[in-house]
Amino acid sequence: MSQKIFNTRTRTKETFTPIKEGAVGIYVCGITAYDVCHIGHARAAVVFDVVVRYLRSRGYEVTYVKNFTDIDDKIIDRANREGVDFREISERYIQAHDDDMAALGVQTPTVVPKATEHMVEMITLIKNLEEKGYAYSVAGDVYFSIRDFKPYGGLSGRNLEEMMAGARVDVNDKKKNPLDFALWKNSKEGEPFWESPWGKGRPGWHIECSAMSGRYLGETFDIHGGGEDLIFPHHENEIAQSMASTGKPPANYWMHNGFVKINSEKMSKSLGNIFPVQEILKNYHPEILRLFMLQSHYRSPVDYSEExxxxxxxxxxxxxxxLQLLKEARMQFPAEARQESSGLSEKAxxxxxxxxxxxxKFDEAMDDDFNTAQALGYVFEMVRLTNNFIVEEKKMPAPEKAAILEEAQKVFDRFGEVLGVFHGDPDSFFMADQETELRKRGLKIDAIEDLVRQRQAARQNKDWSRADELRKELAAMNIVLKDSPAGTTWTVE
RNA sequence: GGCGGCAUAGCCAAGUGGCUAAGGCAGCGGUCUGCAAAACCGUUAUUCCCCGGUUCAAGUCCGGGUGCCGCCUCCA
Incomplete structure (x- = not known):
């Protein structure tokens, strides 16, 4: 089966055909570096991380570009409030973003360009648009004239008349049309600026993506992604700029991820329901967040809650x-001792x-517009089947067991590599998870282990009532015990 | 006002024309265990918001209705 991608532009699932066989160029709109990343940024990052991981696992050579908007009104506002240079703000939040992404297991894109480092490309592009008659300058500002670009609205499925009818009154009377958007903004006194043919100023928001995607991926590349809120106006404007300049569409496939909602409401500053990634990761292992998001299809909204x-x-x-059971079993039945595949029994x-x-099946699900929810269904079937094997086939000859365990591990490795979930060493996972849970609940490891030892002693004396009492005491702290011939282990529930 | 999306078990969530409607969480019964936990086995939607239509066949397509949500302004 071939790769299918839901293309926002056509609103249908299409067969993915890359421009260059075996290679994929993908551009995803990154963050504006004026605040820490919230769970919505995390979702977009995880979604496209998985898209890229999967395409790579299928043999595509992927060039993944994700930009940083490091000059913008909000950054300037924040810099003014704090009384620092705007660069200090953007650098701080780019660093915070990188830390969050690393924690979430999001692989670093191939290229992570910054707007301020591409002024030449942006100015060249704006000049080109001006020469071709798609842009006009007014008092140091440059605007894109949407009336002169006929296909405007093609991505979001709107037409100019509809938008004009619904457009709110724009206070900016420099524009010929309220829907025209700024390519270049004249800088006010004290604001950061770059020299340009139109005077001192800074780029508009949309132009950076056209400039940077063009530079790193070419005039037309394969996939352009971002959050669904970017469809209009940002991506619409990007298309207008790029097509007006080159005569070609910037991207063949447009992918947009759905929102993270909080208690069925949109996350917004005014509702005060913004959840920063850093805060969530204080209480939950990063893979929990990944799994939570990947259990829904990337285009559907997900509803975030503690539950x-x-x-x-x-x-x-x-x-x-x-995975832990598998690891233990593989130590007992190492791969070196495995049966050659030719001599395996029918059961094996x-x-x-x-x-x-x-x-x-996993690949079929991923081929179908990156259906991670369905793919995870197969991951859990693999979990059940592996458990079933370990429990049921105690008597199978060791070389055969070794061969089967090896195969199971290979399958899990592939799943983990694509999803970035179930990929780590199980013991490290449990340790990290336990640490997070204990910290969240304010529990001390020494106190717990002391109680566990006391219970062990009681058990050795067959003082079952004392042992049960201690179990209850620990249960009250959400500590669950597991007795085995080798001793007692515990987990935080 | 314009554009678009969603409605599947107690909860979350796949499935978009045809085998028994994935998977996760929760629940229940059993195996195991000193008791538990984990794991395994079994079980939990005769039915997919409502009404009508197309079809040999619809959760899946079409029409209508109801409810919820997003975009149209900065936003992942």
Missing amino acids: SLTEARTALIRGYRT ESYISRFAKLAE
Whole structure:
């Protein structure tokens, strides 16, 4: 099956055909660096991270460009409020963004260009638009004239008349048309500026993406992505600029991720329901957040709540328990001792072929417009099948077990590599998760282990009532015990 | 006002014309266990918001209705 992508421009799922066989150029609108990243930024980042990971895993050579808007009104506002240079603000929040992304396991894009480092490209592009008659300058500002660009509205499915009818009164009377947008803004006294043919000023918001995508990916590239709120006006304007300049559409496929809602409401500063990534990661292992988001299709809205993260954590633990069982079993039955595939019994072959079938289904789901929710369904079926194997096939000859365990691990490695979930060492995961949970609940590891030791002693004396009492005491702290012949282990629920 | 989306079990969530409607969480019964936990096995939607239509066949397509949401202004 071939890769399918839902293209916002046509509102249909289309077969993905890259411009250059075996290679993909993708541009995703990044953040404006004026504040820390919230869960909505995290979703966009994780969605496109998985898109890129999957395409790479299928053998495409992917050039992934994600920009930073490091000059903008909001950055200037913040710099003024804090009394610092705007660069200090943008650098601070770019660093914070990079830290958050690293924590979330989001791979660094191939190129991470900044607007301020591409002034030459932007000015050249604006000049070109002016020469071709698509732009006009007024008192140091330059505007794009949408009336002169006939296809305007093609991405968002609007036409000019509709928009004119619904347009609010624009206070900017320099514009010929209220829907015209700024390519270049004249700088006011004390604002940062760059020299240009129109005087001292700074670029408008949309132009940077046209300039940078063009520079790194060419006039037309494969995929352009971003949050669904960017469809209009940002991406519409990008298309207008690029097409007016080059005569070609900038991207063949437009992908937009859905929003993160909070209790079914839009996240917004006015509602005060912004959840910064840093805050969430204080209380939840990063993979919990990834799993939570990937359990829904990327175009659907997701509703964030503590409960849904807690559910995702339970599911994540389930998967990692299996990976832990698998790890232990593989130590017992190492790959070196495995049976050659030619000599496997029918039963062993049946396990391996079922693994392969799930891996195939996983790819089919991902091929179908990156359906991570469905793909995760197969991941969990793999979890069940692996558990089932480990529990049921105790008596299978060691070389066969080793062969099957090896295959199972390979399948999980692939899933983990694509989703960025279930990819780490299970013991490290449990340690990190435990640390987070203990910190969140204000529990001390020493106090817990002391109680566990006391209970161990009681158990050795077969003082079951004392042991149960201690179990209850620990349960009150959300500590769940697991007794095994090797001793007692505990987890935070 | 214009444009667009969504409605599937107690909750979350895939599925967009045809095998038994994925998967996760929660619940229940069983195996295991000193008791538990985990894991495994079994079980939980005769039905996909409502009404009508197309079709041999619809959760899936069409028309109408109801409810919720997003964009049209900076926004992932």
